Amino acid sequence: MPEGPETGLTLVCGADRATAAATAASLRGRHGVLVAHDLRGLGEGVVHRRVVDDDGAADTVLELAHGCVACTLREDLLPLLLRLARDPAVRHVVLLLDPGMEPEAAAEALHTLVPxxxxxxxxGVLALRGVVGVIDAETWLDDAGSDDxxxxxxxxxxxxxxxxVAQMxxxxxxxxxxxVVAGRCATPWDRVRLEAVLDRLAPRAERLTVADPPGGAPEIAVELGADVVTRLAGLGPDARRGVPEDAHxxxxRGQPPLSRDAGVSLLxxxxxxxFHPERLHAAVDVLLHGTIRARGRVWVASQPEHVLWLESAGGALQVxxxxxxxxxxxxxxxxxxxxRRAAAALRWDDRFGDREQQLVVLVHDADPAGIVEALDxxxxxxxxxxxxxxxxxRFPDPFEQRHVDPCDDLPGTGVESSGRREGER
Known part of the structure; x- marks a missing residue:
């Protein structure tokens, strides 16, 4: 049986640049390399890259002919990772994602694009050990339910x-x-609610609580890095390890609790x-207020062949x-x-086959009964x-027209996005 790659790769993501960067730095270790791209100048075709190894840091300014994430991946990041994988002195690579780069989209590129x-x-040459997410305990819950x-x-x-912000x-x-849940919640009640949401949103994730940000003191960063490495090494067989899942x-997965806790519930x-297409189009507004996440497969009567994927975060929705x-x-x-074949066979209906509605809705500040009533x-x-x-x-169908320009798919799902946002019809 052939052995897998010896050099490991860990992805680190987070909306707070400083805290995510400190966490990534704590994971580098000896013979490790930290790679980070700052995409704030992407609109002007400029990307700042930092590479940190045992000899120190090297900063590079990249000028791209076409300022986009795809060009950054193809023209610089993937070739750079390939070179590092071929370097016998490198044992581990830590990739710190810019806060604007979605981790699932980045992971999909690592799995599918060929430099x-x-x-x-x-x-094929770097073993993706897993993805480390860094969130701010004080602000995350408000951000996740917002439409900023x-x-x-x-x-x-x-x-x-x-x-x-919620989508990210x-x-x-x-x-x-x-x-990594960094910082402190404003009140103990806020902490309970945050934990209840994360239990349902990310049931497969190992969770570490760091009251003080890892950038505050060197000893905190060292301890955090060791804890994260241990958790990554001990991930169970159900862990994603950076592998995207499709819409089916x-x-x-992960058996999230379905019971209500601190006003938080997973429907x-x-x-x-x-669904009747027009009535569903009107009803989805209930998914945009007082919810963290809704996602799942939808069947509208006017499109009996097509599976629609619905996904919302806070006040933003895509179908x-x-x-x-x-x-x-x-x-x-x-x-x-x-x-998918096995699941369809188990649930096959004599009239409708595998066609059905399957949605999960994570509610934190809305009436679950009202959501169920509106969808019913x-x-x-x-x-x-x-x-x-x-x-x-022949039913009028607001979902018939799909967004095709720009042609970005929903990251990691193989889903062609309609690009709908709150308030759009």
Missing amino acids: EGADGPVT ALVERGLGLTADDERT VVAQAEFADVL APLL HVGHRRP GFAGTWLAAGADEWDEVGDE AALLTDAELARGEAAWR
Whole structure:
């Protein structure tokens, strides 16, 4: 059996640049290299890169022909990681992501893009040990439920970056294998609520609480680094380890608690009948207030072949195309993995096949019953259901038009994004 790569790679992400940088530095260790890109000048085609090894730090200013994350990855980061992987003196690489770079998108690039001169992706020569997410205990919960734009916080990659702070901080926490919760909450009650949210948002993540930021004292950073390394080495078989999951993966992996705690609850919404497209479009507003996260697979009656992926964070929502239901044709079965085929076979319905609604909603400051009631009211009535598929296709469908320019997909899901934000119709 061939052995895997000897050189390890750890990703570190966080919205607070200083705290995330201090955490990443604590992980480098001897014979390790820390790589960080500052993308604040990306809109002007300028990227600042820092590489720290046992000999010190080297800073480089990169000028890109096209200022974008993809160019930074292809033209600099991936070739650099390939060179480090080939250096026998390097034992470990720590990659600190810019706060505006989503960890799942970066990990997907590591798994799929092939640098020039390589035989395969970077993960073929660097063993991705896991993702470390760093969050601010005092501000994270407010940020995760907000609709503030990244550009308002100086975190946007370009002046027209429409993503929100909630989308970023939720994605960073959700994708982490180890979560470093830095700082102190304003009150003990705030701490209880934060823990309840993280239990449900990132149930598979190991969690470390650091009352004082790791940049405050060297001994704190050393202790934190040792703790994180230990947690990464001890990750269980269910850990993601930086591997993106597609839109058809189970929504409740890690067995998050479904009971209510400190006003925080995780709703699992499952239905067999389809949604009426216009009523669903009106109902999704309930997912944008008092919630942290909603995500899942949706079936609208007017598109009986298509799986729609719905994903929200705070006050931002995206709905996109996530492939085809297996019930749409026999050929589809040969195009999907074993896990999806097994799940579909277990839940197969004589009339609808594998078509169903599967949503999870993380609620922290809203009435769960109101969310369930609004979504239930968006389902087809018995009379509408009886009219049949030919009639359903004629329903006016706000979800029919999908965003294609720019053509960014939802990171890590293989989902074509509709790009909808709160207030858009």
